[in-house]
Structure formats: structure tokens, C-alpha cells
Amino acid sequence: MDPVEYEMLRHMWFPVARLADLRDGVAGGALLGEDLVVYGDGHDVTVAEGFCPHRGVALRLGRTRDGALECPYHGWLFAGGSGRCTRVPSLPADQDRPRAALRTFPARTAYGLVWTCLAEPRHPFPALPAEVDETWQLAAGEPYTLNCGMRQLTENFRDKAHFPFVHADTMGEVSKVVDPYRISRDGWQLGWSAPLGSEGVPADFAAEFDHRLDYHITLPMFASIRVRSPSGGRRLVAQLAVPVSADGMRVRQFWLVGIDPVTAAGGAGITDVLAFEQQVFEEDHPIVENQRPAEAPLDLHSQVHTAADRFSLTYRQVYRELLESFKEHS
Ligand code: FES
Numbered sequence: 001m002d003p004v005e006y007e008m009l010r011h012m013w014f015p016v017a018r019l020a021d022l023r024d025g026v027a028g029g030a031l032l033g034e035d036l037v038v039y040g041d042g043h044d045v046t047v048a049e050g051f052c053p054h055r056g057v058a059l060r061l062g063r064t065r066d067g068a069l070e071c072p073y074h075g076w077l078f079a080g081g082s083g084r085c086t087r088v089p090s091l092p093a094d095q096d097r098p099r100a101a102l103r104t105f106p107a108r109t110a111y112g113l114v115w116t117c118l119a120e121p122r123h124p125f126p127a128l129p130a131e132v133d134e135t136w137q138l139a140a141g142e143p144y145t146l147n148c149g150m151r152q153l154t155e156n157f158r159d160k161a162h163f164p165f166v167h168a169d170t171m172g173e174v175s176k177v178v179d180p181y182r183i184s185r186d187g188w189q190l191g192w193s194a195p196l197g198s199e200g201v202p203a204d205f206a207a208e209f210d211h212r213l214d215y216h217i218t219l220p221m222f223a224s225i226r227v228r229s230p231s232g233g234r235r236l237v238a239q240l241a242v243p244v245s246a247d248g249m250r251v252r253q254f255w256l257v258g259i260d261p262v263t264a265a266g267g268a269g270i271t272d273v274l275a276f277e278q279q280v281f282e283e284d285h286p287i288v289e290n291q292r293p294a295e296a297p298l299d300l301h302s303q304v305h306t307a308a309d310r311f312s313l314t315y316r317q318v319y320r321e322l323l324e325s326f327k328e329h330s
Pocket residue numbers: 052053054055056057071072073074075076
């Protein structure tokens with residue numbers, strides 16, 4: 001990965017674990033080559049370096065005690081928030097503890113995910129479109145780890161021209177022609193709307209045709225699609241491609257689905273939508289892991305484009321601007 005890009009991404013928020021995966025209050029995570037441990041009670045969560053400063057055991061194997069993290073090897077205890085070592089069980093009570101602390105990182109929870117930023121955050125915390133408010137029911141799917149770049153996966157998520165070839169099993173008959181579309185831009189966010197037939201819609205919803213897809217992305221990688229059906233039913237699928245390795249060639253794909261229970265149409269529940277989208281993602285994985293180069297190139301002349309690729313071209317252009325702006329301000 002380009003060193004400037006690597007540095008830029010360290011200043012941005014990424015999810016590193018699902019809240020649901022905190023077993024005994026602890027989960028492992030990785031971001032840009034840093035192994036991390038996440039610990040806490042779900043409301044108060046700490047993100048810290050992943051290995052114990054005593055003998056280097058992976059702290060994701062530990063457990064929490066009253067919000068503090070206990071190392072599984074010799075039971076050293078690290079406080080929530082500060083990461084400070086507050087107990088060394090092998091020492092007599094009257095003996096001073098060594099000064100030790102885990103390096104901690106900013107931590108936030110949102111959408112059932114724990115987020116962190118490795119260096120001082122320089123961009124606002126990314127959010128789903130405002131339409132998806134607290135009345136929506138959201139669920140975070142099982143994450144996947146994939147061998148490809150963050151931008152490659154993000155481009156795949158909104159690429160409509162692949163639906164009839166990659167998603168014939170889940171989406172059925174889909175028009176191969178992509179009608180021209182316009183992209184709107186607001187800062188580092190892009191959006192556009194496209195009509196859709198019954199494709200991409202869980203069977204229970206499929207009776208209703210003429211859906212609309214509203215795409216939204218906050219760079220670098222938080223992408224979502226809201227689907228509106230003619231009766232007013234609304235659902236959401238979002239993808240968050242997280243660069244876990246320092247070279248940017250390995251990503252952890254977090255994803256969310258949502259339904260607006262007020263207007264949900266067709267009776268499909270959140271578990272139906274999760275199962276459907278999981279199948280869709282699994283169809284994409286052999287494709288995105290077998291593209292070369294493994295990361296979407298930012299040199300716009302190195303691949304051939306058509307009008308249907310307007311999004312990926314705009315995304316690459318705006319991503320280049322994002323890098324330029326980071327360089328200017330650092
Ligand atoms: S390795 Fe963690 S307490 Fe010893």
C-alpha cells in the first residue's frame with residue numbers, strides 16, 4: 001500500500017469487531033497490520049494492542065472481570081479505558097507492580113459494531129444515511145476475511161453490471177443493460193439512485209416490482225443500498241470493507257442489513273434478509289479474490305471503462321482527491 005494511503009487510513013474510523021462477538025467480554029480484531037483486542041461490556045468498550053506486554057500472549061484469548069481485561073497466561077489485569085495494569089497476581093500484595101499498560105485506541109460502538117481509529121481521527125465518524133433512524137431494525141452479519149483490496153470490494157458492492165452474471169442464482173433474470181445514472185456528491189460522500197425490477201429482492205418481497213435502489217457511500221468504504229418498494233417498504237444492506245493487513249491486500253468485510261419495521265413489506269423479517277444477503281455476498285467472493293491487480297488501481301488509464309462504470313471511475317477520482325487533501329493537510 002502506498003505509504004501516504006496507509007497513513008491516511010490510520011486517521012480514519014473502521015469497525016474491528018461485532019459487539020455480538022465479544023465472548024466473555026473479549027474479541028480479537030485487526031486493522032492495517034495491527035493486532036487488536038476489544039474488551040468491555042458492550043456499552044463501555046476498549047480497543048487496545050492485541051498482545052500482553054508481559055510475555056506476548058494474544059489477549060483475545062482472555063476474559064473480562066468487572067470491565068477489565070484478564071490475560072489468560074498469568075492473570076495480569078488491564079483496566080478498561082486506560083489499559084493500565086492494575087493487578088499482577090504473582091506478586092505479594094506489599095510489592096510494587098511494574099508500570100505496564102496496554103496501548104489503547106479511540107473506541108466507539110455503532111450499528112452493532114465496535115469501531116476504532118489507530119491515529120488521531122481526522123474525519124467525522126461515518127454514518128448511515130439519516131433516513132435509517134433508530135426505528136429501523138439492524139443486524140450485523142457474520143464478517144468474512146478476503147484476499148483483495150478495500151477499494152476493490154467497495155466497487156464490487158455497487159457494480160450493477162455484474163448482477164446477471166454473478167447473482168443469477170439469487171437474483172434471477174436481471175437486465176444486462178445498465179441505464180445511464182447520475183452521481184451526486186457531498187464532500188466525501190457519493191450517492192445515486194437506480195430502478196430495479198424484482199432482482200435483488202428476497203422472495204417474500206419479490207411480488208412487488210419497480211423497486212428503487214438508493215446507493216450511498218462515505219469514503220473510503222462505508223457503502224449502503226436502501227431498497228424502496230412501491231408500497232413504501234424499505235430495507236437496507238451495508239458493507240464495510242476494512243483493510244486488516246498493512247499491505248492492503250486483505251480485508252475483513254463487515255456487513256449490515258436493516259428493515260424499517262414501520263413500512264416493511266411482504267412479511268420478510270430481518271433473518272430472511274440476512275440469509276439472502278449472505279448468499280449474495282458469497283457469490284461475489286470468488287470474483288473479488290481473483291481480480292488482478294488485487295486492489296482497484298487509482299491510475300484511471302490502467303483499465304478500460306464503460307458508461308456503466310461511472311461509479312467506480314468517480315469513486316477512484318474522489319479517492320485520489322481524498323489522498324491529495326490528506327497530503328495537503330499533513
Ligand atoms: S503473558 Fe500476560 S500475564 Fe503473562
